[in-house]
Amino acid sequence: MHFLGLSGMPRRIPDYPDAYAGWNALSSFGSYISVVGICCFFVVVTITSSSGNNKRCAPSPWAVEQNSTTPEWMVQCPPAFHTFGELPAIKETKTFENKQNERK
CATH class of the missing domain: 1.10.287 (Helix Hairpins)
Structure with a gap:
């Protein structure tokens, strides 16, 4: 036009x-x-x-791995209001190379 x-x-x-x-x-x-x-x-x-499937989402649908170590994967879905008023301490971290070696 x-x-x-x-x-x-x-x-x-x-x-x-x-x-x-x-x-x-x-x-x-x-x-x-x-x-x-x-x-x-x-x-x-x-x-x-109209499908009738009123299913709720899983508590943590993103946690594909069993040992998720970052804060965004440790909370329930949906996250509660003011979930991280203070940054939580993370006790164990894995580097990318360590994860790749574990999978081999």
């Missing part, structure tokens, strides 16, 4: 000259793509809200 306006297409008239047909068709096609995207969004929202 920007290029149509730059080309001088008048607004609010029922019949456009043929010179603007290409850009007008492209603009209409883009609006159809937007409508399809909005419909897909509402379908996903409807399916999600």
